[in-house]
Amino acid sequence: xxxxxxxxxxxxxxxxxxxxxxxxxxxxxxxxxxxxxxxxxxxxxxxxxxxxxxxxxxxxxxxxxxxxxxxxxxxxxxxxxxxxxxxxxxxxxxxxxxxxxxxxxxxxxxxxxxxxxxxxxxxxxxxxxxxxxxxxxxxxxxxxxxxxxxxxxxxxxxxxxxxxxxxxxxxxxxxxxxxxxxxxxxxxxxxxxxxxxxxxxxxxxxxxxxxxxxxxxxxxxxxxxxxxxxxxxxxxxxxxxxxxxxxxxxxxxxxxxxxxxxxxxxxxxxxxxxxxxxxxxxxxxxxxxxxxxxxxxxxxxxxxxxxxxxxxxxxxxxxxxxxxxxxxxxxxxxxxxxxxxxxxxxxxxxxxxxxxxxxxxxxxxxxxxxxxxxxxxxxxxxxxxxxxxxxxxxxxxxxxxxxxxxxxxxxxxxxxxxxxxxxxxxxxxxxxxxxxxxxxxxxxxxxxxxxxxxxxxxxxxxxxxxxxxxxxxxxxxxxxxxxxxxxxxxxxxxxxxxxxxxxxxxxxxxxxxxxxxxxxxxxxxxxxxxxxxxxxxxxxxxxxxxxxxxxxxxxxxxxxxxxxxxxxxxxxxxxxxxxxxxxxxxxxxxxxxxxxxxxxxxxxxxxxxxxxxxxxxxxxxxxxxxxx
Amino acid sequence: xxxxxxxxxxxxxxxxxxxxxxxxxxxxxxxxxxxxxxxxxxxxxxxxxxxxxxxxxxxxxxxxxxxxxxxxxxxxxxxxxxxxxxxxxxxxxxxxxxxxxxxxxxxxxxxxxxxxxxxxxxxxxxxxxxxxxxxxxxxxxxxxxxxxxxxxxxxxxxxxxxxxxxxxxxxxxxxxxxxxxxxxxxxxxxxxxxxxxxxxxxxxxxxxxxxxxxxxxxxxxxxxxxxxxxxxxxxxxxxxxxxxxxxxxxxxx
Numbered sequence: 001x002x003x004x005x006x007x008x009x010x011x012x013x014x015x016x017x018x019x020x021x022x023x024x025x026x027x028x029x030x031x032x033x034x035x036x037x038x039x040x041x042x043x044x045x046x047x048x049x050x051x052x053x054x055x056x057x058x059x060x061x062x063x064x065x066x067x068x069x070x071x072x073x074x075x076x077x078x079x080x081x082x083x084x085x086x087x088x089x090x091x092x093x094x095x096x097x098x099x100x101x102x103x104x105x106x107x108x109x110x111x112x113x114x115x116x117x118x119x120x121x122x123x124x125x126x127x128x129x130x131x132x133x134x135x136x137x138x139x140x141x142x143x144x145x146x147x148x149x150x151x152x153x154x155x156x157x158x159x160x161x162x163x164x165x166x167x168x169x170x171x172x173x174x175x176x177x178x179x180x181x182x183x184x185x186x187x188x189x190x191x192x193x194x195x196x197x198x199x200x201x202x203x204x205x206x207x208x209x210x211x212x213x214x215x216x217x218x219x220x221x222x223x224x225x226x227x228x229x230x231x232x233x234x235x236x237x238x239x240x241x242x243x244x245x246x247x248x249x250x251x252x253x254x255x256x257x258x259x260x261x262x263x264x265x266x267x268x269x270x271x272x273x274x275x276x277x278x279x280x281x282x283x284x285x286x287x288x289x290x291x292x293x294x295x296x297x298x299x300x301x302x303x304x305x306x307x308x309x310x311x312x313x314x315x316x317x318x319x320x321x322x323x324x325x326x327x328x329x330x331x332x333x334x335x336x337x338x339x340x341x342x343x344x345x346x347x348x349x350x351x352x353x354x355x356x357x358x359x360x361x362x363x364x365x366x367x368x369x370x371x372x373x374x375x376x377x378x379x380x381x382x383x384x385x386x387x388x389x390x391x392x393x394x395x396x397x398x399x400x401x402x403x404x405x406x407x408x409x410x411x412x413x414x415x416x417x418x419x420x421x422x423x424x425x426x427x428x429x430x431x432x433x434x435x436x437x438x439x440x441x442x443x444x445x446x447x448x449x450x451x452x453x454x455x456x457x458x459x460x461x462x463x464x465x466x467x468x469x470x471x472x473x474x475x476x477x478x479x480x481x482x483x484x485x486x487x488x489x490x491x492x493x494x495x496x497x498x499x500x501x502x503x504x505x506x507x508x509x510x511x512x513x514x515x516x517x518x519x520x521x522x523x524x525x526x527x528x529x530x531x532x533x534x535x536x537x538x539x540x541x542x543x544x545x546x547x548x549x550x551x552x553x554x555x556x557x558x559x560x561x562x563x564x565x566x567x568x569x570x571x572x573x574x575x576x577x578x579x580x581x582x583x584x585x586x587x588x589x590x591x592x593x594x595x596x597x598x599x600x601x602x603x604x605x606x607x608x609x610x611x612x613x614x615x616x617x618x619x620x621x622x623x624x625x626x627x628x
Numbered sequence: 629x630x631x632x633x634x635x636x637x638x639x640x641x642x643x644x645x646x647x648x649x650x651x652x653x654x655x656x657x658x659x660x661x662x663x664x665x666x667x668x669x670x671x672x673x674x675x676x677x678x679x680x681x682x683x684x685x686x687x688x689x690x691x692x693x694x695x696x697x698x699x700x701x702x703x704x705x706x707x708x709x710x711x712x713x714x715x716x717x718x719x720x721x722x723x724x725x726x727x728x729x730x731x732x733x734x735x736x737x738x739x740x741x742x743x744x745x746x747x748x749x750x751x752x753x754x755x756x757x758x759x760x761x762x763x764x765x766x767x768x769x770x771x772x773x774x775x776x777x778x779x780x781x782x783x784x785x786x787x788x789x790x791x792x793x794x795x796x797x798x799x800x801x802x803x804x805x806x807x808x809x810x811x812x813x814x815x816x817x818x819x820x821x822x823x824x825x826x827x828x829x830x831x832x833x834x835x836x837x838x839x840x841x842x843x844x845x846x847x848x849x850x851x852x853x854x855x856x857x858x859x860x861x862x863x864x865x866x867x868x869x870x871x872x873x874x875x876x877x878x879x880x881x
Binding site: 041042043044045047049050059096097100101103104105106108109110111114115116118133134136139140143147148150151153154163169171194223224225256257258259260263264364367368371372373480482524525526527529530531532533534 | 641655656657658659662668669673674675676677678679680681682683684685686687688702704725726727729732736739740743744745747751753754756757758759760763766767770771772773774807810813
């Protein structure tokens with residue numbers, strides 16, 4: 001079959017048009033470069049639209065005691081001190097500027113009485129810190145950046161006669177390969193989902209901003225796009241994935257009806273006063289406050305309730321513990337037989353706030369439950385349970401430039417990048433991560449391009465990429481991609497899920513190896529035009545690599561921390577805090593190795609109370625202190 | 629609890645195609661998108677359908693269900709009677725690519741034609757002060773998920789390809805209204821351009837757009853009518869017309 005191939009040349013190709021990708025594109029264009037933005041779906045539909053609660057930034061608009069140092073501490077604590085300190089530092093310092101910048105691009109956040117950007121409470125954040133627009137903050141973020149891209153295009157149109165001369169959006173295009181020549185990135189290869197026609201982009205710099213991996217799991221809050229494409233492409237291009245064992249199960253996904261199982265119920269419900277109860281009507285979270293958090297969370301209902309009005313003199317309600325703690329607690333309640341009728345627990349805001357306030361503060365939640373479950377959340381409790389929401393792990397990058405380690409010319413930002421969130425991400429830190437590191441990836445890529453030598457794509461690389469795309473059509477008698485995807489999801493959900501054991505993880509790796517052989521033989525019916533079965537055959541390959549990375553890293557890490565819980569090693573172990581697990585791919589399997597976590601410099605080390613650090617660090621590390 | 633559902637689905641492209649009957653199992657609580665996915669997995673592996681979030685937040689799975697523009701992810705199977713045949717077709721106002729997927733690039737072209745937000749030069753990042761009540765008017769329009777159902781149903785373009793060139797459609801009237809009501813936007817002639825460049829005058833306020841909006845945005849009442857009224861004020865009120873000419877400003881709009 002003769003396949004036509006489009007060819008494009010750009011300075012920077014951004015793969016992914018969610019928050020991180022668009023922010024990177026803006027920065028690279030403003031640095032004077034030509035930019036291609038590639039999205040797997042239509043422009044403006046990326047998973048960022050699903051973010052509800054808000055974007056965290058220590059602007060101090062609601063509580064003036066907030067500042068970057070408090071935000072930094074909260075982030076490190078939330079990630080159980082496994083975050084790369086430099087990423088957490090840059091993130092906390094730069095987030096306010098990134099939010100204010102959105103306002104200059106037309107974003108309209110909810111306001112305080114004084115007319116400043118309003119900020120709400122969220123799990124793990126010491127002060128009200130999340131800038132928000134009701135419960136549709138992600139939509140506001142992506143629309144603002146989408147419109148900023150249009151503004152840049154209109155400017156180019158006025159100044160250069162063609163709005164798409166220097167920045168163009170390529171919608172509904174799947175990337176199948178990162179191309180390299182002479183050890184450096186030379187471009188990407190892919191195909192139009194609509195026509196099946198193939199496309200080559202030659203570019204010295206590629207920014208991966210492909211988001212997450214949720215579709216690897218059965219119960220997830222992620223859309224079909226979350227298939228770990230960027231994770232897998234980077235791995236295959238010689239990049240490293242770190243912290244892949246840490247998967248965030250959001251504590252509150254819908255559990256009923258079955259068709260919406262996993263759909264997110266925003267943490268704002270709890271931030272605004274919603275409480276979790278079991279089938280006995282008990283607010284069970286009081287029984288699950290870990291020692292490390294005892295001084296920050298209320299151990300009785302009256303104090304927890306007072307906190308909403310007086311945060312200075314009361315400890316926070318335990319419903320607002322970091323997500324990993326709440327997810328494990330719900331899991332335990334259900335296992336103990338104290339769950340709700342459909343296998344979750346109850347989340348109730350109806351007895352805590354008047355109906356009109358609920359509808360105003362949580363409009364999408366009201367709509368979602370009313371339309372999809374027939375539940376009126378102003379009158380009755382919701383049923384919720386954990387859902388696969390976010391992967392902390394990702395491409396190992398340089399914190400300042402977002403450059404992927406080991407692959408010159410490759411950059412990664414947002415969920416596909418690792419290191420920022422350690423073993424557990426705080427709510428609200430994702431949208432700010434997108435903005436801070438999306439911008440940094442744009443700057444990093446621009447600086448790289450300006451000093452890069454020409455690196456044309458070779459015919460051999462093109463031929464290889466073409467062969468790979470043609471493969472599922474040329475094999476007959478193989479299995480269908482939907483069946484294999486279903487099996488992979490069942491496998492990860494049951495063997496690599498919220499609670500893990502050695503035996504199960506080993507079993508998972510055996511099954512993944514079997515699936516690899518079957519996926520290699522997958523065959524596709526129909527033609528190339530907008531054929532979902534064909535698309536899924538590529539997604540499958542990516543999801544398999546992600547699942548393997550998670551399973552092998554999970555098997556290696558013999559402790560429980562954040563988004564990695566081992567039944568056979570239930571405790572957090574300070575010795576394990578000293579290492580990241582880094583995955584690489586040798587062409588036939590994923591390998592894992594321990595690499596030391598960088599030591600915090602003294603100025604950051606000294607921001608913490610030494611007694612808090614003693615809960616996480618080894619005695620030797622405490623004695624040593626930070627490095628000068 | 630499951631039931632059988634009879635579907636009649638459009639299969640084909642812009643030149644060739646027709647309705648195909650299938651029967652599919654539907655489980656309790658499912659929406660039309662779920663059963664389409666089941667058809668795709670079990671009976672028609674290559675059935676083309678566009679979707680993303682499956683939660684009514686991204687506006688991708690727009691299609692026509694029994695002739696009505698709807699989001700497939702927000703249309704419950706239970707809303708149809710047992711034994712009823714549900715007809716599922718692609719959006720009619722846009723060219724079909726394949727099956728239920730249409731070419732919606734018209735909307736992105738129109739988006740490009742609406743002049744972007746312009747921030748006041750003297751308000752630095754972090755210095756903006758706005759009252760909640762003042763941002764709420766524009767916030768209503770910023771709830772738009774760009775499902776383009778309003779564009780699909782709008783009779784100005786639904787069966788009138790020739791009007792597409794000069795008519796932006798309801799989605800972009802609310803975009804212009806949003807900018808017009810934005811407390812900080814400095815571009816002052818939004819309403820006039822809506823009338824002169826984007827075809828606001830072609831809308832005869834039948835409210836079809838408002839009826840299909842899955843976000844419940846009051847497109848006609850809160851965006852189109854206020855803009856039309858004020859355009860008319862300036863055009864036909866002699867004093868206002870004189871003011872706008874003499875003082876070279878349309879800030880009074």
